[in-house]
Amino acid sequence: MKRTTLALLPLLMWLWLALPAQADVQEHLQEQYYDLQVASGESLSRALDKASPIRENGQIYHAYTRWKVQWNFCWREQRDGRCQIDLTRTQVNASITLPRLGGGDAQQRQRFEQYQGALREHELGHYRIGQAAAAEIDAALLATPEYPSCAELQQQANQRANAILQRYAEQERQYDRQTGHGRSQGAWLTE
Incomplete structure (x- = not known):
């Protein structure tokens, strides 16, 4: 039995080396809420402005999405020191x-449900940008060419991933400018 296991070892090693690099993008989305109390006849917009805990750069927002992409990778070092990525694990x-x-009264509740639906859809747009960033980072890491050393590989792969992350952060700012922070998607109260 021992002899068979030892005979299979070179074959298993060859199969492992012949496998393409492996990727693994994991996604996790959590929704959290803050409470809004509104009296019958009260302006939803003003009540939201008072209740919202989301304040940034002197602005009050009624909803907010925060995403973060993290990545790890494993590499294989050749006998001559050359290094290549084998496995990635990227999370958003x-x-x-x-x-x-x-x-609130029935009319306020109906208007709020419409508004909240549009707000949620706008915020999901932010999340989709984070998902796209994670997918592109993962693909870029897997496509990172072989480098003369593992230290150089690690530096170059992380630089590539950070450059992609910065591009998507700008894309997110453009998304807010283009939609007026959701206004063009119906996330707007006129009262």
Whole structure:
């Protein structure tokens, strides 16, 4: 039995080396809520402005998405020191913060549901940008060419991933400019 196992070892090693590099993108989205109390006849917009905990650069937002992409990779070092990526694991973790209505009359509740649906859709657009960033980072890591050393490989792969991350951060800012922070998607209260 021992002899068979030892005979199979070179074959298993050859199969492992012949396998293409492996990728693994994991996604996690969490929704969290803050409470909004509105009295019958009260302006939803003003009530949201008062209740929202989301304040950035002097602005009040009714919803917010925060995403973060993290990546790891494993490499294979050749006898001569050359190094190549074998395996990647990329994660995008995100949280969407939305309001949750308490109180209000039937008309306010109906208007809030429409508004919250549009807000959620806008925030999911932010999340989709994070998902695209993670997918592109993972693909770029797998496509990283072989380098003369593992230290150089690690530096170059991380530089590539960070450049992609910066591009998607700018894409997210453009998304908000193009949609007016969701206004063109129906996330707007006129009252």
